[in-house]
Amino acid sequence: MIHLAGPLLLAAALAGTGIYGLLARRNAIMVLIGAELLMNAANVLLVTASTLPAGGLSALARGASGPSGDPLIPGQVMAVFVVTIAAAEIGLALAVILLLFRRRSTSDLTLVTDLGEASESGSTPPRQRDGEPVTAAAVGGQSLQEER
Amino acid sequence: MTTTAALLTVIIPAVVSVLGLFTGSRWRPWAREWAVLGSLTCLGAAVLEVYGVLADGPVRQITLLGEVDTGIAVLSLDLRADELSAFVAVAVALVACCVQIYSTAYLGGEGTPDEPLRYPAFAATVSLFTSAMMLVIHAEDLVLLLMGWEIMGISSYLLIGHHSERDSARAAAVKAFLVTRFGDLGVTIAVVMLIVTARTTAIRDLLARAEELPQSTVTAVALLLLMGVAGKSAQFPLHTWLPDAMEGPTPVSALIHAATMVAAGVFLVARLLPLFLAADAALTVAAVIASITMLGAALAALAQDDLKRVLAWSTISQVAYMLAGVSMAQAATDAGPGVFHLLSHAAFKAMLFLIAGCVTHLVGSTLMVHMGGLQRTNLKLSVLFGIGLAALAGVPPLSGFWSKETVLTAAEHSAMHGGGWAAWLVLVSGMLTALVTGIYAARAYGLVCLGDRRPPPADGGHGVHDHLPSAMTGVLYVLAVPTVLLGLLMVHPPELLESAEIALPTAALGTLLPLAGIAWVLHLQVRCHRDVADLLPGAFRAFLRSGYRLDDVQDALVVRPVKALARVVAAGDRDVVDAGPRGTASLAQAGGIALRRAQTGLATGYVTWLVAGALAVGIAGVVLA
Numbered sequence: 001m002i003h004l005a006g007p008l009l010l011a012a013a014l015a016g017t018g019i020y021g022l023l024a025r026r027n028a029i030m031v032l033i034g035a036e037l038l039m040n041a042a043n044v045l046l047v048t049a050s051t052l053p054a055g056g057l058s059a060l061a062r063g064a065s066g067p068s069g070d071p072l073i074p075g076q077v078m079a080v081f082v083v084t085i086a087a088a089e090i091g092l093a094l095a096v097i098l099l100l101f102r103r104r105s106t107s108d109l110t111l112v113t114d115l116g117e118a119s120e121s122g123s124t125p126p127r128q129r130d131g132e133p134v135t136a137a138a139v140g141g142q143s144l145q146e147e148r
Numbered sequence: 149m150t151t152t153a154a155l156l157t158v159i160i161p162a163v164v165s166v167l168g169l170f171t172g173s174r175w176r177p178w179a180r181e182w183a184v185l186g187s188l189t190c191l192g193a194a195v196l197e198v199y200g201v202l203a204d205g206p207v208r209q210i211t212l213l214g215e216v217d218t219g220i221a222v223l224s225l226d227l228r229a230d231e232l233s234a235f236v237a238v239a240v241a242l243v244a245c246c247v248q249i250y251s252t253a254y255l256g257g258e259g260t261p262d263e264p265l266r267y268p269a270f271a272a273t274v275s276l277f278t279s280a281m282m283l284v285i286h287a288e289d290l291v292l293l294l295m296g297w298e299i300m301g302i303s304s305y306l307l308i309g310h311h312s313e314r315d316s317a318r319a320a321a322v323k324a325f326l327v328t329r330f331g332d333l334g335v336t337i338a339v340v341m342l343i344v345t346a347r348t349t350a351i352r353d354l355l356a357r358a359e360e361l362p363q364s365t366v367t368a369v370a371l372l373l374l375m376g377v378a379g380k381s382a383q384f385p386l387h388t389w390l391p392d393a394m395e396g397p398t399p400v401s402a403l404i405h406a407a408t409m410v411a412a413g414v415f416l417v418a419r420l421l422p423l424f425l426a427a428d429a430a431l432t433v434a435a436v437i438a439s440i441t442m443l444g445a446a447l448a449a450l451a452q453d454d455l456k457r458v459l460a461w462s463t464i465s466q467v468a469y470m471l472a473g474v475s476m477a478q479a480a481t482d483a484g485p486g487v488f489h490l491l492s493h494a495a496f497k498a499m500l501f502l503i504a505g506c507v508t509h510l511v512g513s514t515l516m517v518h519m520g521g522l523q524r525t526n527l528k529l530s531v532l533f534g535i536g537l538a539a540l541a542g543v544p545p546l547s548g549f550w551s552k553e554t555v556l557t558a559a560e561h562s563a564m565h566g567g568g569w570a571a572w573l574v575l576v577s578g579m580l581t582a583l584v585t586g587i588y589a590a591r592a593y594g595l596v597c598l599g600d601r602r603p604p605p606a607d608g609g610h611g612v613h614d615h616l617p618s619a620m621t622g623v624l625y626v627l628a629v630p631t632v633l634l635g636l637l638m639v640h641p642p643e644l645l646e647s648a649e650i651a652l653p654t655a656a657l658g659t660l661l662p663l664a665g666i667a668w669v670l671h672l673q674v675r676c677h678r679d680v681a682d683l684l685p686g687a688f689r690a691f692l693r694s695g696y697r698l699d700d701v702q703d704a705l706v707v708r709p710v711k712a713l714a715r716v717v718a719a720g721d722r723d724v725v726d727a728g729p730r731g732t733a734s735l736a737q738a739g740g741i742a743l744r745r746a747q748t749g750l751a752t753g754y755v756t757w758l759v760a761g762a763l764a765v766g767i768a769g770v771v772l773a
Contacts, residue, residue, distance in 0.1 A: 019759055022752070022755050022759065023752060023755060023756055023759065026752075031751070031752070031755075109750065109751050109752055110750060110752070112749075112751070113748060113749030113750050114749060115749045116747050116748045116749020116750065117744050117745075117747040117748070117749070
């Protein structure tokens with residue numbers, strides 16, 4: 001049985017990297033990778049927590065050892081769910097990023113602020129077509145039609 | 149017969165006015181016929197009423213609206229017909245009839261686009277005015293009387309402001325309305341007090357039980373009623389509306405001054421005389437008010453430059469005579485002198501105002517500077533004018549002489565038989581007023597009729613005409629008859645006027661004073677070509693002309709504080725009451741503007757908030773655990 005410090009440190013490193021990727025990177029792909037890393041940090045924590053005795057860390061400190069009860073404990077089940085959702089999510093997110101790149105020829109998130117309030121940030125004002133503001137869905141739909 | 153006639157005097161003008169006001173343009177071509185026919189029928193009914201009352205005695209109760217149970221008292225909204233109401237009704241109907249006929253010519257045609265004449269509305273409002281006055285004089289219940297009283301208020305407002313395109317007319321109308329309303333407040337409170345304490349407002353009950361009511365209540369009620377009397381009859385200090393009311397068309401002035409509005413106050417005192425007799429204080433106050441008003445208004449009349457304003461101030465002075473006459477009463481039957489003066493004043497003042505309208509028609513101005521030489525240009529008119537002014541001054545044997553001397557005799561009688569200082573005040577003031585009346589009447593005659601024809605006003609005047617329509621001159625002769633002959637009532641006086649007597653010494657003095665005044669003024673005017681008002685020092689004359697600057701006092705004491713209060717209330721409404729809802733709105737708006745900044749559209753920014761939130765939740769979890 002390995003020491004608890006290893007997985008926790010791994011989780012912390014993953015989370016830290018992920019948050020860095022989320023907040024500091026401009027490239028949409030890198031932001032997505034940050035999100036994935038964060039999710040995997042959560043996964044590691046879930047699996048680690050499932051090995052703890054009933055009562056968690058405080059019970060461990062009191063001297064209890066080893067997992068108790070059913071081995072198919074909630075932590076591992078949750079980890080499987082997270083993996084599944086992450087797979088679906090990454091497909092969707094990649095599709096969005098792909099469409100964004102096709103439309104704007106960029107994946108820099110700081111240049112895509114169309115849905116915000118028109119402000120002093122220097123973003124391009126939303127294009128008007130038939131009097132309606134151009135939304136992301138409309139942009140995607142149009143580009144799909146153009147592909148056909 | 150009396151019953152029907154009394155009902156008709158009230159109902160006919162009411163019907164005519166409703167028809168005129170609400171049928172609109174459909175009956176416009178016949179508005180003139182309707183108005184004149186209505187007023188003639190009303191006059192006929194009033195004459196029948198007098199005949200009936202004299203032949204069969206008074207009718208105490210004529211059902212009009214039936215009984216109304218208010219829960220605290222039963223009001224019987226009925227009419228009555230006695231000598232007082234019948235005689236006043238004839239005076240009102242006669243003047244109203246003359247005014248209606250006169251105004252068909254005076255306000256005939258369409259007028260100019262800037263100043264439309266609006267005859268149909270005018271005629272209908274005059275009918276309404278007549279009907280309201282008839283209601284007042286026939287009312288058997290104080291509540292019904294108050295209704296007529298208020299309708300008169302609104303009619304006078306409408307008529308004074310008839311030329312509503314003029315600012316001055318609107319201001320005068322509002323002033324008349326507000327000042328008389330202030331007096332009406334007293335009447336309203338008095339009626340409520342009577343309902344609460346006496347449980348009745350029927351006049352016959354009040355008169356019968358005046359002695360039984362608590363002294364304090366009777367005094368309070370009488371003083372409050374006196375407030376309304378001062379407002380309606382334009383007595384000091386509520387007289388300020390009357391000179392301004394000259395903004396109305398001249399026939400309206402004739403109507404208001406002669407028969408309807410100002411007479412109503414005196415009529416009310418005469419009607420409720422037993423109630424006032426039970427409250428000595430009120431009668432004393434009335435006598436003092438009348439003494440101040442009669443002399444003050446006569447002096448103000450002396451200094452006026454405008455013919456209509458001379459007549460207006462003389463009305464205030466003459467109505468004060470009537471009030472003095474009724475306030476000198478010592479028994480319930482002593483209303484005679486005041487009512488007699490009311491009747492004769494109605495005749496000669498209506499005539500004088502209608503003549504003033506004629507002169508204005510010829511000259512195109514109401515300022516006496518522009519008049520003169522009427523004796524040469526229109527002898528008949530100047531003779532009629534002279535008769536009217538002589539009656540006003542009390543020259544025998546005209547009607548004004550008889551009625552004024554009865555008032556003075558009543559004052560002397562009261563002074564000699566324990567009337568106290570108030571009676572002496574009335575007597576002295578009345579004598580002096582008689583002198584001043586003679587002076588200003590002669591001055592008006594001299595300025596308008598004697599001398600040479602003056603140049604017309606520089607701006608071409610207000611429509612100068614060469615001859616007078618017969619509708620305008622005809623009614624003058626009609627009014628001249630009672631002006632000259634009303635004194636014949638003294639030969640065989642009806643019960644109402646039996647108390648009106650003439651004592652020779654008083655009458656002699658009361659006649660010699662105005663005659664001396666007239667002689668002096670005419671002498672000055674003819675021999676020296678001097679206006680008697682020029683003898684007054686300039687500043688004093690201006691002071692008198694402005695009505696003792698009471699308008700300024702009123703402005704400082706009432707108008708400005710009220711306006712300041714209005715501003716405070718408006719500010720309170722705006723800055724306190726409205727601040728709540730408006731504050732909520734601007735708070736939400738400010739919040740919206742602040743939160744709007746957060747919506748950058750930058751996905752990373754949103755995630756930052758998300759992470760910060762998660763961190764906060766995590767830290768909170770650790771700390772709280």
